[in-house]
Amino acid sequence: MDLHTSYLGLPLRSPLLASASPLSQTADGVRELADAGVGAVVLYSLFEEQIRLQELRDFEVSAMHEDSFGEATSYFPEVELGTDGATPYLKHLENCVAAVDIPVIASLNGSSLDGWSDMAKRMESAGAAAIEVNPYAVPGNLDVSSSGIEERHVEIVQTVKAAVGVPVAMKLSPFFSATGAMCRQLDEAGVDGLVLFNRFLQPDIDIETLEVHPAVSLSAPNEAGLARTWVAILRGRVQASLAATTGVETGADVAKYLLAGADVVMTASALLRHGPGYAAVLLAELAAWMERKQYATVDAFRGLLAVGTGVDASGYERAGYVAALTHAKETYGDFLIRD
DSSP states (O other), X not given: OBOOEEETTEEESOSEEEOSSGGGSSHHHHHHHHHTTOSEEEEEEEEHHHHHHHHHHHHHHHHHTTTSOTTOGGGSOOOOTTOOTXXXXXXXXXXXXXXXXXXXXXXXXXXXXXXXXXXXXHHHHXXXXXXXXXXXXXXXXXXXXXXXXXXXXXXHHHHHHHHOSSOEEEEEOSOOTTHHHHHHHHHHTTOSEEEEOOOOOXXXXXXXXXEEEOOOOOOOGGGHHHHHHHHHHHTTTOSSEEEEESOOOSHHHHHHHHHXXXXXXXXXXXXXXXXXXXXXXXXXXXXXXXXXXTOOBSTTXXXXXXXXXXSXXXXXXXXXXXXXXXXXXXXXXXXXXXX
């Protein structure tokens, strides 16, 4: 079976990508993912806040010694000229690019437009095959309107696209009031790819200690429905590549996303649960399914179950909703659909 495909204009040997996760924190980890057959690796995200914090720490260390005797140069902290808080990430990116023969995609989470632009340029210089921008932020300011948030996303895409020559993808939240319109705006702004969807890691509350704790949970297959729905709707309606993520556990989950119209399928949770080598299992299961269904290539079935461009997507989803409720009534009884 031929698993070759493309994403963001990049030729890939398989449609399975390792999304940003702790597995990419070392070059050896990235190499393990490549050896297991993934088509590309998205590095863990670099946060602009991390850069600013490191720069502040470096300044504080230097300031502690600014009044020392000039002769005691060895007393100063050893820092490489021209380094800053982003240097470790960029060096790691360079090492990963040198370690594997598949595309390495850098991930950036910025907070200022200057930060997006500057870091994107430096990631490109460090060898990133593409840049995934991840505007992971919960708009807690009640004065910010939905249109303001949407304009911000478009502005980020335009800023990064103007700064680099490599492809740019945006990882989106599922919580826009009009997801389709948002995707179309980004598409018109020139984004090369849309990653659907980000998972917000929200804190939990300990009722005994009365404290708020960070909470991290891995995705499950039952979370894939929303992303799969939007992939199916957007297929053929936007020019951007479509990457599906969330809820991948088996090769069947990969096949479902591709049938819906995804160009590639990203996973982190399954690889964290089972190890980097599990990518080979997912690909083997996908290939076995393709052979059983007599699909020689991924392109032969990609988008087969997408919503046709001549179909009213809203009506399509409404019909699916009604059908689901009808099925629920038949299965569980009237109590499920009482208003």
